[in-house]
Amino acid sequence: MARRVTATVRSCLAAGVAVLTAAALAGVPGEPAEFLAAGPDGVTGGVESRTDEAVSLRAARDSGKPVQVKSLTSETTEVFALPDGQFRAELSVGASRIRRGDQWVPVDLTLRKGADGRIAAVAHPFDLVVSGAQPNGTTELAVLGHGADRLAVGWAGRLPEPKLDGGRATYVDTLPGVDLIVEATRAGMEAFFVVKDRSAVKQVARLTLPITGPNAARAVRDAGGNTAIQDTTGRVVARTPALRMWDARVDALGNPATETAVASTIAPAAAARGTGRLDLTLTPDMRWLTDSERQYPIVIDPTINPLYTTFDTFIQAGDTVNRGGTDDLRLGRLGPTGPVTRSLLRWDTAALVGKQITSATVSFWNWWSPQCEGRSWELWTVGAVADDMIWDTQPAWNNQEATTLATAGYDASCNDAWIGISGTKFFQRAANAGDTRADMGLRATDEADSKAFKQFRSRNAATSTEVPKASVTYNSYPTVTARSTVPASTCATGSGRPLVNTLTPQLKATVADGDGTAMTVTFEWWAMNAEKAIGSASSSNVAPGATVAATVPAGAFVDGGIYRWRVKAADGVSGSDSWSSFCEMQVYTTATPVTGCTAGTDSDFNGDGVADIAIADPEATVNGQIRAGRINVTYGGSTTVHTLHESGANMPGAAEAGDRFGTSISAYDANNDGCTDLAVGVPNQAVSGQAQAGVVYVLFGSPAGLAQGPPAVWYHQDSANVPDAAEAYDWFGYAVAGSRTASGEPYLVIGAPGEGLGNPFTGVVHYLRGAVNVVMSQGSGIPGSAETDDRTGYSVAASTYHWAVGSPGEAIGTEAFAGAVNVFSHTLTNGLPTLAAGLEQNVANVSNDAEANDNFGKSISIAPYRPVGAPAGQADSLVVVGVPGEDLVVAATNTPAPDAGLVHRFHVTAANTFTELPAITYASEDGDYLGEKVVVVNTAPGSEGTNATMFVAIGVPGEDAGTSVADSGRVRIFPALANPIGTPTTLHRESGSMPGTAGVQELVGTSLSATSQRLYVGTPYGADAVYGFTWSDLKAGNTVPSVTWQPGQGGLPTGHSAFGAAIS
Structure with missing residues (x-):
């Protein structure tokens, strides 16, 4: 049987500053094993072995059950250490818990009247308080937050004692024939007027709601009628979608059949010192309200949406109204002739930054579908999701991450239920990019097919058990924090490679694991420019923070030979091991050798007599920085490929969005050493605060390849050896x-x-x-x-x-x-x-x-x-x-x-x-x-x-x-x-x-x-x-x-x- 789409679109108000949480683990240098003592718990290893994650992980392994990592808990995130050595993050797109003292308690939106007469939600993210009965006069109808974050919606006139039902307070006949309803949500609160019969229409000819608070300074309205409430600095603290009203009639899908805009103004008004006030004044169309076709009750909806760390909304073609305050998400075509809809979500992924995502499922409470037969729908990584998005301002749909036929929400054979879609690629992309907020899009594969339409509950769902959620299993990548050799040398390449006076050097590496997991550490050593390793050695059960060594056996290296070596650490999770970059050395036992390059070949960056090629991609994303740019170098004498960018080794700069590293490149021998070097133009690089002033790098060739030896030099118009001065948009380079x-x-x-x-x-x-x-x-x-x-x-x-x-x-x-x-x-x-x-x-x-x-x-x-x-x-x-x-x-x-x-x-x-x-x-x-x-x-x-x-x-x-x-x-x-x-x-x-x-x-x-x-x-x-x-x-x-x-x-x-x- 078909289900009715909820027709009450409400207004919501929330604190201008949401509680932000981010799990940030400071990097702790590894400690050599010889200096590591056991901690109070008897565990040896680096400091990371005694972090909350490490302690919880050991408890999970000992008990065989998941153990909560309390330090990573937030309003929308809960992390558990697992017995297999991984972690599971349970994410919610809406607040699921709040902090009370040093404890977290579940969100409970139930409104209750206390002994002091105050009506408040039991456990609300913004400590919602609503008014009791009030005589004539101006009073605060609802208040959220405290101090500078306090925001209130007022009412001028009498307020009867509200009837409380769960999270809803109904002020019956606040105006004759008009109920005023306030409802708690995990994002704040919602308010709306219900005109019960035709005789009450004149009561709503003009309605004014004062919005007050230290940050309620001004309002900016776009062409579609959507309004942003700002503080004195212009920071947006809340948004009001274009106002609407509708009567009791619904279409076949349960949507309001007759809906129209509500004329309104919002402007600053006089307020008490230390606070701001904006008067939102509604002047509904009396002709529309009194039309003979109207069916009562009629809902008038002045919606005010908060800003929050997480967010979700749906957008639909032709719609100019911000739908971020609704309790549903939609995808697909709404009926055979209706508009195409899509949904956008913003997740808090601070706990996942830099992690290896081994599995992830994103779940939605599917409460309406037009049939039980599945139709394909998709999950995408999209551009930044803003709180005021509509169809025409939707973000770029960058990467399709998953598809599914999962469906529910039609009849008894596929009743309302959770349905899931893989989020592994989505969350891994965000983790790799270092995004603490991950932006997701949902849409039907065939947007012309109305049978693919779906409705999910949003973060504004009445119950926490229906809010979109994700279960993400992850692992911390083991890392190599230091490398050296005995005889003593540090890791270097190219012309900086050390000379080591032995044919059996010892290779050393210090390793770390943010989870505190013991690791297997593997070394490899290669002849320079060879296609495979000469040999390798591994050590197991290496504690985080420890230093491990491997000695190259006699006979592997020859006098005067140039070699490179690398190391990796693995913690037992498939795919967690990643090779370090190469270190190089030249070994000898007699005289110190002289290294150099063979000149005479065009574009020969490693001086081996075979032409190489540098291929620039100035639009490439580097370390999450869009259009930072990179250069790929391939070498004619081997299968080696080097990828170069501003955050790479031997580079003085850092990859930044829009730099366009590699817009121009030119190969030439800048230092006459026989190895070709490369000039790289970065015209959009900011210099001394001047946007797009531009820089040029010269990357030096060496037998190890381009930019693998001497550090790069760079030129810009503020350099001591370059005339002129850097100015914005010079595009130097x-x-x-x-x-x-x-x-x-x-x-x-x-x-x-x-x-x-x-x-x-x-x-x-x-x-x-x-x-x-x-x-x-x-x-x-x-x-x-x-x-x-x-x-x-x-x-x-x-x-x-x-x-x-x-x-x-x-x-x-x-x-x-x-x-x-x-x-x-x-x-x-x-x-x-x-x-x-x-x-x-x-x-x-x-x-x-x-x-x-x-x-x-x-x-x-x-x-x-x-x-x-x-x-x-x-x-x-x-x-x-x-x-x-x-x-x-x-x-x-x-x-x-x-x-x-x-x-x-x-x-x-x-x-x-x-x-x-x-x-x-x-x-x-x-x-x-x-x-x-x-x-x-x-x-x-x-x-x-x-x-x-x-x-x-x-x-x-x-x-x-x-x-x-x-x-x-x-x-x-x-x-x-x-x-x-x-x-x-x-x-x-x-x-x-x-x-x-x-x-x-x-x-x-x-x-x-x-x-x-x-x-x-x-x-x-x-x-x-x-x-x-x-x-x-x-x-x-x-x-x-x-x-x-x-x-x-x-x-x-x-x-x-x-x-x-x-x-x-």
Whole structure:
């Protein structure tokens, strides 16, 4: 039989500051075993062995029964130690208990009148007190909280003695024919007016409820009529959804059949000193109330919702009312023609931070479903759930974590009951991210199917036994807190690796376990860059806080060998053991060895003579920080993968949301040690409190790999060795390019296109070479004057003889964003690099005309170029400039092709002159954006340049695949010196080329990079991957990639966002 949906939507008020609880365990350093004495309970080991968790766990093992961990109890959380060595957290989305003195007691919302005449809830989270009988005058109808957190709803007029029924107080005929009802909830209280018959309508023509308290300072109302009550600092302390009223009629599902908005105002009013007052005044529509179709009683609902640590609500399409005060949650389509509904919950997960979640079930009291046959519904991790959410402001649905067919709540064969869904992945994701509040979403898999509709009880359910709950079993990961060797050395890698004067060193590690569980500790030792371990050793029953050692046996290491070792601790729970990072050492018994790198290979970060690759994902989440960014490095000589970010080893910064570490990267040998290093732009990093001022890191290569040896150095505009000052939105590091001069001196070019010099976004470029460290801008080393939106430094390029900087926003005459590029040599004039060529489409010897939005120089690339017949070492360069916004006319049809794009090629000489080769266009179409990204390479820079050794790759991200796949994109490769242009080699997702199927807006061609051996093509906006093509294959017309890198394969981590957005 169908069940009636409760139609009484009530108003609730709760204290502005909820009681917050968070279990925070301070990290305690491990203590060497030789210094550990037994505690009062006879237990040896570190301090963590005597924590409340450890003591409770030992009691559970001894008794064979769960034991409560009292220190972790909160209003919504109760934790038990289990006999198997794990813990179980029982979570509730609503308050289940409150603290009384040093004890916790269950929430009891029953209203009782005490001997002193006060009417109060037995055990209420906010100590609710409601009024007794009162004569005419202004009185406090209900009060929650104390002191600064005190909040009260008042009433002006007579109050009869209330009739008490459980948690409800009914003031009969407070106004003639109108009952006023106050009901206790675990979130606070609810109040509503019930108009019992038509004769009473005039009594509710105007109703005023004073809201008073120290924090009731002001109210802010949105376009939908939802109101936020704020304190004097603007902090929200309570919310009032858009007010509604409805009569007694219900539809087939039990929902109010006739509902309308209630006009209202809320404004500050005079109040006693030290408190605030807001008068909520309701003026219901008299015409609606007196309509002949009305059926009584009519409910008028001024709802006030509190803020609380945990929260739940449902949202429905087209609804602008905040439903956080209702007693139900919903998902699926509400009837065949009704709106789609979803539910959002916020859980207190402080006890789970950093834990290993071994199992979790989330349970809901399902009191209505349209049938007993299950329909699939889903649990998701969503973005932050706010207390005022409606359908149009719902958070992002980020990760689907579980699905189920579980159902109840229809008839006797599937009566009202708890139903569950797995929460393991959901809570593990929150634990990994360090979230003390986890945001959950529920929705039907098929939201068009009304038979998938469900109603659950919410945190506002009348009884605690129906509040959403979760049972989470977890374990604390064992950790390695210290590592060292004998002879004495600390853990280090790369050039910092210690020299150890023995072939049989002792490896030592101090281990910890937050649960106080004994562990098995395993060591492994490896030859440097080997694919498997040479040997291992384990020790069992190691107490938390103890130091354990393993000695490498004779014969495993050889004199002068370089080795690495790692360690892990396991506490018996599957999946709890995780290897530490590697430590390195070089062993010897005779003379001290000298370590180094082998130079001569492009992008060889570990100096082993094989090219490596760095793949940036500037949108990646790191340690829970969204868009912090990371870089994955794979090594050509092994399967090793390093994932680098700002919170990693040898990094001076910390991963922060929105930093976008890896927006730009450039491989070059910054310290001439033979190992390639990597410049990394982080343009959105705050510096000295200046948002998005930007920094650049230089990560050093070493035989251990990139950023595994010497600590990184970093540059920003507040650095002592970098001119200018950091300012908000400078975007220092938006573009970086590093190389070496003909004399072998490393240098780095850094663009800061957001820098404002009198006007916004004029931009600057920094040039760092040895003692030369200058900043240049238009009017100061660069031709022209600094103007709004020049964006100098948006693109930069560097090679042996020249470097270049793009100003794609430069206005040429009246043509805004026409663009310009300036090329410089390394020779200094008046302390600045010498201008070799000033390029834009209105100067002599440059084809085409400068036009608005051409974006000349949005991408640039440069390579050394020795013309045929020129002597070896001639300091010339080939500069390639992308103009993706160029409008063209297709000659064959005489039709315009706006934003078709083109590419310019310039031969820049050592004498600071230039000539242009024919501009490149091909199969031009509207919106192709040919030239969005360009790369030019010389595969034999010491030889005369020819079409067999020099190539240009051009991104065409706006090219469509056929007629139905818009902006799938492609890459076209031309001989760099081609004249005439000829037919290019094309890379795209078609048979015989890039794998997969062309996707809409995949924008292939936005990410390109190259070495003398390979072209790299990234696809960060589609099937995330980086493809490598050898130049010899491309020259032969072979468009099949020779190597592919994809997240989750070859040791690369998953969890990508824009994998391959930058490559080097």
